[in-house]
Amino acid sequence: MTTELSRDTAPEEDWLRLDRQICFSLHAASRAFNGVYRVLLKELGLTYPQYLVMLVLWEHGETPVKKLGEHLRLDSGTLSPLLKRLEAAGLVRRERSTRDERSVQVALTDEGAALRERAVLVPRRIMSATGFSLEEIRDLHIRLDRLTTALDTAALEETPGRR
Amino acid sequence: MTTELSRDTAPEEDWLRLDRQICFSLHAASRAFNGVYRVLLKELGLTYPQYLVMLVLWEHGETPVKKLGEHLRLDSGTLSPLLKRLEAAGLVRRERSTRDERSVQVALTDEGAALRERAVLVPRRIMSATGFSLEEIRDLHIRLDRLTTALDTAALEETPGRR
DNA sequence: CGCCATTTGATTGTGCACAACTGAATTGTG
DNA sequence: CACAATTCAGTTGTGCACAATCAAATGGCG
Numbered sequence: 427m428t429t430e431l432s433r434d435t436a437p438e439e440d441w442l443r444l445d446r447q448i449c450f451s452l453h454a455a456s457r458a459f460n461g462v463y464r465v466l467l468k469e470l471g472l473t474y475p476q477y478l479v480m481l482v483l484w485e486h487g488e489t490p491v492k493k494l495g496e497h498l499r500l501d502s503g504t505l506s507p508l509l510k511r512l513e514a515a516g517l518v519r520r521e522r523s524t525r526d527e528r529s530v531q532v533a534l535t536d537e538g539a540a541l542r543e544r545a546v547l548v549p550r551r552i553m554s555a556t557g558f559s560l561e562e563i564r565d566l567h568i569r570l571d572r573l574t575t576a577l578d579t580a581a582l583e584e585t586p587g588r589r
Numbered sequence: 590m591t592t593e594l595s596r597d598t599a600p601e602e603d604w605l606r607l608d609r610q611i612c613f614s615l616h617a618a619s620r621a622f623n624g625v626y627r628v629l630l631k632e633l634g635l636t637y638p639q640y641l642v643m644l645v646l647w648e649h650g651e652t653p654v655k656k657l658g659e660h661l662r663l664d665s666g667t668l669s670p671l672l673k674r675l676e677a678a679g680l681v682r683r684e685r686s687t688r689d690e691r692s693v694q695v696a697l698t699d700e701g702a703a704l705r706e707r708a709v710l711v712p713r714r715i716m717s718a719t720g721f722s723l724e725e726i727r728d729l730h731i732r733l734d735r736l737t738t739a740l741d742t743a744a745l746e747e748t749p750g751r752r
Numbered sequence: 753c754g755c756c757a758t759t760t761g762a763t764t765g766t767g768c769a770c771a772a773c774t775g776a777a778t779t780g781t782g
Numbered sequence: 783c784a785c786a787a788t789t790c791a792g793t794t795g796t797g798c799a800c801a802a803t804c805a806a807a808t809g810g811c812g
Contacts, residue, residue, distance in 0.1 A: 453622070475799095476614075491660055555740055556739055573721065576721075580625055581718075604773075666772090695767085759807080760807080772795085
């Protein structure tokens with residue numbers, strides 16, 4: 427429990443400031459990314475989470491909603507309305523599986539598949555917007571994944587009997 | 590413009606996969622953080638963004654809405670309802686400035702100020718949840734801020750006549 | 753077969769993020 | 783003073799995140 431903290435002049439008070447900077451940086455970076463994607467994706471008619479769904483479909487093809495949720499770590503409360511909007515935009519089709527009537531398959535329409543041609547330009551524009559090198563991005567990516575894994579397991583331990 | 594990429598075997602196609610991992614990692618890490626805060630802050634009756642607002646108020650005392658927005662990079666569309674909920678919870682007071690009737694001052698109630706006593710425990714529990722050392726957190730913090738700055742200026746350049 | 757636990761998607765409700773707009777108050781300029 | 787531009791909070795509308803709940807379908811078991 428009691429980790430060492432003797433150094434770093436932390437009289438309990440300053441922790442509130444330090445903390446703000448840590449969690450807040452991530453929060454801000456996430457929204458900043460979101461902002462850049464918003465601009466780049468507007469011309470494709472996609473939001474950022476919709477773009478993530480399309481990425482999965484472009485990579486894996488027809489996918490049940492359940493699998494989409496696992497890939498993106500999103501539940502049906504987020505995915506259901508999002509997928510309906512993508513369907514309304516004519517980019518995907520949703521149809522119940524004939525084998526398991528509980529499952530809904532999400533597939534690309536021709537229009538959705540064609541959109542990939544235009545989306546392929548996005549990643550590099552994002553890359554250059556970050557000003558980071560490939561090395562740095564890879565490194566950051568590894569750290570963030572490690573962070574996410576640690577936070578997820580910690581959250582599970584904090585909430586024993588949930589989910 | 591054309592950064593070097595000759596190496597790394599990237600035939601345009603793979604960029605969509607690589608890209609998903611970069612933006613997605615940040616997205617996921619942000620939500621993972623949110624999840625841990627959600628658990629820890631539940632007993633304080635705060636959401637994560639509400640906690641951020643309280644941090645600013647604990648640090649700076651009475652603050653106009655405008656300043657809160659600058660500190661947190663949030664606009665009034667987000668802050669107005671959030672502050673009303675904090676007011677309904679009895680943690681803050683909102684009152685129009687007498688000098689400038691356009692400005693609304695947000696101040697802590699006694700209850701809001703007292704909550705700080707219990708909140709002071711949160712940062713360390715978050716720290717330990719990350720499994721990161723102080724060094725690592727500081728390093729990550731610096732990288733994220735650099736990323737945010739770069740993304741913000743890039744977004745501004747992409748949308749010339751906005752904001 | 754009948755019954756029950758599990759799986760799966762959908763729905764509802766709360767809260768945040770942000771764009772666009774409104775309206776009041778203030779400030780600048782002639 | 784009159785009038786235009788600016789500043790500031792609030793409101794509205796769209797979309798995402800997630801908890802809680804529901805209903806239908808499936809599969810196992812007696």
